[in-house]
Amino acid sequence: MIDAGLAAEVSRAADLVAGARSVIALTGAGLSVESGIPPFRGPGGLWTKYGEPPLDGYQRFLRDPRGAWLERLAPRESWAVALHETLAKARPNAGHFAFAELEKLGRCDALITQNIDDLHRQAGSRNLLEIHGNHRLLRCIGCMRRFAEGELAIDEQDLPPRCPGCRGIVKGDTVHFGEPIPPDVLRGCYEAAERADCMIVAGTSATVFPAAEFPFEVLRRGGSLIEVNPYESELSGVATLSLRGPGGAVLTRLVAEVTARLERSA
Numbered sequence: 001m002i003d004a005g006l007a008a009e010v011s012r013a014a015d016l017v018a019g020a021r022s023v024i025a026l027t028g029a030g031l032s033v034e035s036g037i038p039p040f041r042g043p044g045g046l047w048t049k050y051g052e053p054p055l056d057g058y059q060r061f062l063r064d065p066r067g068a069w070l071e072r073l074a075p076r077e078s079w080a081v082a083l084h085e086t087l088a089k090a091r092p093n094a095g096h097f098a099f100a101e102l103e104k105l106g107r108c109d110a111l112i113t114q115n116i117d118d119l120h121r122q123a124g125s126r127n128l129l130e131i132h133g134n135h136r137l138l139r140c141i142g143c144m145r146r147f148a149e150g151e152l153a154i155d156e157q158d159l160p161p162r163c164p165g166c167r168g169i170v171k172g173d174t175v176h177f178g179e180p181i182p183p184d185v186l187r188g189c190y191e192a193a194e195r196a197d198c199m200i201v202a203g204t205s206a207t208v209f210p211a212a213e214f215p216f217e218v219l220r221r222g223g224s225l226i227e228v229n230p231y232e233s234e235l236s237g238v239a240t241l242s243l244r245g246p247g248g249a250v251l252t253r254l255v256a257e258v259t260a261r262l263e264r265s266a
């Protein structure tokens with residue numbers, strides 16, 4: 001799957017990653033395609049198939065949180081049913097494990113993911129910034145406290161559930177269209193982008209903001225950008241290197257090359 005030309009590009013990328021002061025990453029739905037979760041856009045995309053959801057998802061939640069909770073507990077929207085089923089079955093793939101390995105090597109100081117699928121966490125990444133939330137967590141929209149599955153008793157007769165701390169309304173941690181990104185996560189993303197001099201961007205069309213802004217932040221500060229994507233994206237024109245191949249194989253090869261360089265310089 002990795003031809004000589006791509007192998008040479010991966011080798012150049014490994015030089016950048018091994019030699020950088022601070023490496024961070026941004027990932028998107030494409031990284032979870034090899035785990036059986038469809039992307040949003042392009043061929044086979046969820047929005048391509050079902051159409052983009054309304055951009056006022058959060059305002060709809062605030063207008064009828066009880067209704068939104070009933071939909072969460074028993075999804076009826078066809079795209080939500082499809083996503084729910086694939087998320088339940090999905091397991092991390094080689095691409096997720098590669099990022100966890102880079103973190104262990106000290107070559108991933110922050111992993112900003114747009115994915116709500118929890119697969120980076122399951123693969124062992126800990127420097128994780130889930131900018132669009134995590135479908136397995138709940139969050140209070142008052143104090144931003146998060147709750148793991150099962151931590152809060154959900155009573156269908158008394159919806160929406162309330163935060164035991166501030167009595168604020170609790171919703172799924174997934175960030176709806178139109179919802180502000182939780183300030184703690186957003187702050188972490190900006191701080192990471194301000195420190196980094198190398199960013200790996202894998203499996204994203206880089207069309208949704210503010211996530212798509214961080215690569216430009218790294219570039220603005222003279223850093224390098226390594227794109228991993230079998231197809232062109234909004235970043236292809238500005239990336240330092242574009243590794244045109246599937247995330248699993250390319251990132252696995254990148255980790256092997258970085259490991260070899262770090263061992264040589266040890």
Ligand code: APR
Pocket residue numbers: 027028029030031033034039040041042045114115132202203204205206207208228229230231232233245246247248
């Ligand atoms: N490996 C790497 N990249 C891949 C692979 C693969 N095996 N297969 C597809 N891709 C790439 C596609 O070429 C595309 O550029 O992944 C990208 C997926 O793009 P999108 O579907 O737009 O997903 P993403 O960028 O994560 O979307 C951003 O939009 O709808 C919202 O909240 C949603 O977080 C999501 C955000």
